[in-house]
Amino acid sequence: MHSYSTAHNRVRTIFFLHGAAFSSWVPHIPLVQERLGLGHDELGGILLAAAIGVLAVMPIAGRMADRFGSERVVRYSGLFYFTAVGIPAFMSDYVSISIAMFALGFSGAFLDVAMNANGLHVERVKGRSIMSGLHGFWSLGGFAGAGIAAAWFALPISNYYHLPFVLSLFLIAHIIAQTGLLSDAQTNAILTSAQSETDEDHTSSVKPKERNMFLLLLPFGVCAFIGQFGEGVITDWATVFMNTELSSGATMAAVGFAIYSFAMAATRLSGDALVTKFGRAQVLLTSSVLASLGTFIITLSPHYIVAWIGCGIAGMGLAVILPLLLSAASKATGKGGGAVVSIIAATGYSAIMAGPPIIGAIGEVAGLVTAFGLTATFLAMIIPVYLLTMRSRLQIAGNG
Template identity: 30%
Template structure:
């Protein structure tokens, strides 16, 4: 083969690996993550503007979770009716003003409504993004879900790290207005690139109802039991290192840093790993690594060993949820989006509500015990890992 032919072949392979549909869904994951990251530095001003006590702010955060759990199933129904592309465009469009609503809410009741809509429409867009990513996986015959979640993590990082500076520089409303305008321009650029759904005649005949088959619920358990340890590390890892392992305030922050850094890196690599070794083997190895990392963190004699454990746990957990979502989205015989919404709602309920329960338990047992016991949940994921076979989308040769 001549060098010209080789270059042309490489170009075709590269373009087929990054088709417009993949760029579009990755960009929308980035957009959603940026808004979520941007919310974090707004919380103190939000609480101050509405004169919220700590308990009232806690109730506001609960409103966010309730909004997600209410609108996520509705999003699944809309996907089943209208397809992922229309649902994703619509969900993103109505999601865009939510940061502005949070910035102008004048009292507690408007604030509660705004945060309910922010959580609910974040969740609705999340369901639609994941469903469309599954469609892109089907069209490309290769995994892309992990990298989509990596773009979400990248967006959350960008939103969180720039938010404080922008709020100080151009004000709370200026920050929200700038992000909303940029997001609107991004959506306009990506609008026509979102993958139009291929017809699924066997699925469209299915009634839109809660699945009676146990399979979506079992995959939902996999997502739930993965996201509980993930949420626990994010919420309690720093406190564990500071209070029980004697870490400084600066060092304790690396509990989250080590976990999130390895998670982001491995999510960008995860699709290649899954395509190479298959979803079941990838999930099993990932789960074992997560168990080892969590146990190491829980039994750690000092903060540095715990930090290593959290880093290993990040490597393991990084691709477990994307695999579960791909498996749910590819289940045959279900109305499009319904099985995925079951899995997503179950998974995110773990991330939203379990950490508060874990904090209560840790008051009586200590976080070392909690982190040592949480791997039991990951053992259940290991036992259910054979169901990840539905996440494989590559052509069989």
């Protein structure tokens, strides 16, 4: 008999490793910029190449996860990803690093969709919310990867060896962890058996399956777009805002971002318990309020210490929106895996990419205070979307 706890722990490990690998690469970005003599616009170009890679994989990753099994796609996309993360740091010109960044974005999103799909399968057989906790482990991996990089850079060891060393360890851990993942075939067998025992529940769960999948998931995607838009803005612009508008200096601005990151990780790790206790609808609405409130506090802050409070509140609000929506959409539609993840994740990734340049353009014309105020207002739009289109769907999703 397959151990669901083992499968849960293995997919947690995959999330952790994904976050650790990505955050191991991030400290190398300024080093690459300096080594190749890239301007800010050229650096933006290679980062855009990674974003294009992410979008390119979205139409196919979910289908492949559903067709071949999410556990198999996790296995092979992970081999590609943990190799691809290290390649850009060693490229010698703009064209080659752009190609390498495309491969990084493509493989990272491929693994991201597959591991989220597998997490949804584990959630369905366990019968309780786990997606927020999985994303919390991604955040923990991010902390670990960044911490290891900082320690490595402080030691008298060449930075040249950092990525090959840590990524080799992550790849070995991935190969070990993926062997214990729950297979999609097992999930389907378990759910089919459970449905055959309860005809009444089976009948009610089939109805959402018969509806148009895209239209059914559209409100979830809209809310994901709003939440991820805010996350992209805070991630890329909060430190800039504190530095330029509040004269915080780089160090104090970094403290604000650290508070935001810690609040997000802690909330994600407790998010599943909150969903179980209060329900998905209540947590989603509260998250929207906190995200909007925190961003407004940053916007109106007279001092960077007040902005730190806003960063913490915004981190709490933005933390569980995406994992909650993935989980709720799977429950409400009766479908798990790539079909749900690819639609919602695609809108989320699009928002993360669209948010920072849109806010930059608004900031250039009207100032960052106005840009952050508009972002805060936009984050509150989850509430009317819920009231108009999602109330019944989240009632289907329930609290588990």
